[in-house]
Amino acid sequence: MQLARPFLSSPTRQRGNVLYLLIAAVVVAAVLIFWKESGRAAAKAERQRSELVQRQEAESAERAREAAAQRERVALEEANRKAQQDERDVLIQALRRFDDVASRWDDANKVASSAARIALAQPVGVLQTLHREATQLQAPPCLALGKDDLVVAMRETMDGYIAFMRNTAKLGNEYAQIHFAAAAPRFVKYKEVRATCPVP
Numbered sequence: 209m210q211l212a213r214p215f216l217s218s219p220t221r222q223r224g225n226v227l228y229l230l231i232a233a234v235v236v237a238a239v240l241i242f243w244k245e246s247g248r249a250a251a252k253a254e255r256q257r258s259e260l261v262q263r264q265e266a267e268s269a270e271r272a273r274e275a276a277a278q279r280e281r282v283a284l285e286e287a288n289r290k291a292q293q294d295e296r297d298v299l300i301q302a303l304r305r306f307d308d309v310a311s312r313w314d315d316a317n318k319v320a321s322s323a324a325r326i327a328l329a330q331p332v333g334v335l336q337t338l339h340r341e342a343t344q345l346q347a348p349p350c351l352a353l354g355k356d357d358l359v360v361a362m363r364e365t366m367d368g369y370i371a372f373m374r375n376t377a378k379l380g381n382e383y384a385q386i387h388f389a390a391a392a393p394r395f396v397k398y399k400e401v402r403a404t405c406p407v408p
Contacts, residue, residue, distance in 0.1 A: 296406075302348045303405055306355070309345065310398075313338045313362065320369055325380070332369045339366060354401030361394035 316338060320331035339362040347355040368387030372380040 299348045299350075299406065302346060303351065303402075305345055306342075306347070306351060306358075306402070309338055309342045310358065310402075313342075317365065325373055325376075328369055328373050332366060332373070335362070335366050335369070339363060348405065350405040351401060354398045357394040357398040357401065361391040361398060364388070364391035364394065 313335070316331060316334045320328060320335060323331050339359065342355070342362060343359050345355065364387045368384040368391065371383035371387060374380070375383055
């Protein structure tokens with residue numbers, strides 16, 4: 209009769225168990241290493257994604273700032289252009305009013321200079337109206353001094369005609385010439401100052 213061999217006492221069986229244990233340990237170690245590396249890779253990928261998102265957000269914010277700055281520059285330039293245009297429009301309108309009064313004055317003065325003494329009242333009345341109009345005009349900076357010359361020249365001219373009307377014979381001519389002589393250089397100064405302003 210043959211006796212059965214004990215299960216645990218078999219060397220072959222024990223070696224097989226050790227081998228299984230080693231294989232299991234290697235598999236567990238591989239799984240742990242894989243899990244650890246996967247975690248590192250995932251963390252690295254997450255960091256890279258986060259950095260990419262941050263860069264994109266920073267670039268987007270920078271583009272937004274640049275766009276806002278550009279809009280502000282454009283708005284400021286437009287406001288400056290409009291202000292300059294408005295200033296020029298005001299200047300041109302003021303100069304046109306001065307030119308219009310000066311032109312009507314020249315026409316009225318020609319009429320007065322050719323009128324007889326007895327018929328001077330109406331032309332002088334027209335000159336007085338134009339003088340008052342010139343006095344009330346708002347002069348632009350380039351014509352501030354010129355306005356004073358124009359107003360004084362007009363007044364001297366009117367005073368000349370009035371002196372001529374009130375004094376007969378030679379005396380009237382002499383008094384008139386004194387005022388006309390005082391008016392002439394003031395008209396010249398006005399025209400010189402006016403020439404420095406833009407042409408409407």
